[in-house]
Amino acid sequence: MKADLLDVLRCPSCGGAYRQEDGRLTCGVCPPIPLQEDIPIFSPIPADLLPGEKRPRGPGLDTPWRAANERFLRRMAADATAGALVIDIGAGRGEFAALFARQRYLALDLYPYPEVDIVCDLMAVNPFVPGCADVVVLANTLEHVPSAAGFLGAVAPLLRPGGRLLVTVPFLVKIHQAPYDFARYTHYSLQSMGAQAGLVVEHLEGYYDPAFLMGESYRYTFFWALSRYPLGRRRILAAALAGLRLYQHGLGRLLGPGYVADPRQENHPAPVGYHIVYRKAG
Ligand SMILES: [Zn+2]
Secondary structure, three states, rough: OHHHHHHHHHOOOOOOOOEOOOOEOOOOOOOOOOOOEEEEEEOOOOOOOOOOOOOOOOOOOOOHHHHHHHHHHHHHHOOOOOOEEEEEEOOOOOOHHHHHOEEEEEEEEOOOOOOEEEEEOOOOOOOOOOOOEEEEEEOOOOHHHHHHOOOOOOHHEEEEEEEEEEEEEEEOOOOOOOOOOOOOOOHHHHHHHHHOOOEEEEEEEEOOOOHHHHHHHHHHHHHHHHHHHHHHHHHHHHHHHHHHHHHHHHHHHHHHOOOEOOOOOOOOOOOOEEEEEEEEEO
């Protein structure tokens, strides 16, 4: 267990400090918290949660959206103070952990991946010392919680006053990690949900990628819609789609990679997703 973790936990029932004893965390008063492969398990692991595979990452391997997330978080990690405490909520297979090598980094998830430091459903239990975190990261996590407004309310107390919440959240991205995919939010909703939790938007950008969206339309048609048609028409459609694919490929090269822009301007109506920096008031 990371020493940094023990420092920022306290028993949610009695407020006492934890110590590690007989393979468990105990405050000496309340029922102890089990450790699984050295990971404290504060909430039951959902039985229907299918663990994600560890995928090879890097240039040319990531989706354009994830590559954009990485650029954004890399910038933010460079801005954050060395030694700052970072809690990555919904960290999964530790996709972005390496970006925070200069900081003290803790990974939280509902599933005990080897890359995770603590398993905890913050909507059910909050064992963190209030204000312990300088930075909280929600990288493509908000769409996977049933109530994002309630979740931001549960996350905000972890941040010290003036601390930052870094969010990446998709808008035009297909349903993924089913059945744990609950919502897509506009930046208006992200702004108002943050405000309810005492979080002020300090920076907001949309990620736009027309070539990616065209590719998604093609893939949707080819992989999912085509089989709906009778065989004769399917053959004609498949041939037409092959031509379209070539055309779209060339167009994609001309269009180039995606870009970030301020979504508050009316001429940017269709982001793939948003990158947000919230600052905790106070
Ligand atoms: Zn206790």
